[in-house]
Amino acid sequence: MKFRCLIIEDEPLARKLIASHINRVENLEIAGECIDAFAAGNFLRKQRVDLIFLDLQMPEVSGFQFLRTLQNPPRVIVTTAFREFAPEAFDLEVVDYLLKPISFERFTKAINKFFDAKSTTAMADKHPLDFEKYIYVKSDRKLHKTALADIYFIESLDEYVRVHLNGSVLVTRASISSLENALTDERFVRIHRSFIVNANHVTMVSAEGIQIGKKLLPFGRAFKKSAMAALKLKDHQV
Numbered sequence: 436m437k438f439r440c441l442i443i444e445d446e447p448l449a450r451k452l453i454a455s456h457i458n459r460v461e462n463l464e465i466a467g468e469c470i471d472a473f474a475a476g477n478f479l480r481k482q483r484v485d486l487i488f489l490d491l492q493m494p495e496v497s498g499f500q501f502l503r504t505l506q507n508p509p510r511v512i513v514t515t516a517f518r519e520f521a522p523e524a525f526d527l528e529v530v531d532y533l534l535k536p537i538s539f540e541r542f543t544k545a546i547n548k549f550f551d552a553k554s555t556t557a558m559a560d561k562h563p564l565d566f567e568k569y570i571y572v573k574s575d576r577k578l579h580k581t582a583l584a585d586i587y588f589i590e591s592l593d594e595y596v597r598v599h600l601n602g603s604v605l606v607t608r609a610s611i612s613s614l615e616n617a618l619t620d621e622r623f624v625r626i627h628r629s630f631i632v633n634a635n636h637v638t639m640v641s642a643e644g645i646q647i648g649k650k651l652l653p654f655g656r657a658f659k660k661s662a663m664a665a666l667k668l669k670d671h672q673v
Contacts, residue, residue, distance in 0.1 A: 438485040439466035443475045445493050456542040472496035484509045491515040512545050574605040587636045591629040626662040627655035
């Protein structure tokens with residue numbers, strides 16, 4: 436999975452440096468380069484873009500002015516030589532604010548913020564079939580497009596979680612609560628502070644917990660009542 440990047444920068448050296456950094460990251464590709472807001476607007480009307488690197492100081496139309504004209508803009512990372520505009524940038528919900536000259540180390544931190552935002556956001560298709568829905572899970576420095584139907588259960592490991600699939604496991608640095616918020620789908624049920632299960636893969640329910648395949652996952656006392664309700668079961672039935 437490659438994310439398409441648009442560089443909006445009127446300084447040739449700065450544009451070249453950002454392009455060089457992008458080319459060093461496996462999941463990124465350069466969709467285009469523009470030297471001003473007018474060219475960028477035309478480009479965005481014709482091309483899909485996932486991430487914009489936006490210079491603030493440009494001729495005629497500033498980066499902020501341009502950003503405010505966009506409806507449903509892609510994610511944006513600001514690139515500038517001026518510290519003082521950072522509060523305004525974050526008010527516009529940019530991913531990060533990079534000061535020139537941009538080191539690759541600092542660039543990488545910004546890209547990781549972009550990846551993390553993507554990995555905790557459900558990317559469901561508009562297709563009505565459930566198996567068409569998916570999320571991105573960041574594991575081993577890559578983003579894995581993961582169908583919701585393929586997730587059996589999710590296990591918390593403090594600062595990390597394991598996403599158990601059919602025959603494989605993805606380990607990602609995230610909280611189980613952040614994934615719970617991303618999984619806006621009634622099939623996923625929180626049964627314990629450390630476990631979320633996919634109801635479609637439940638093979639057995641007992642008073643002690645839920646079985647998925649050969650794995651028995653316990654109910655947490657605080658979650659059992661709501662979990663049973665989500666599974667459309669009552670206590671006397673198990």
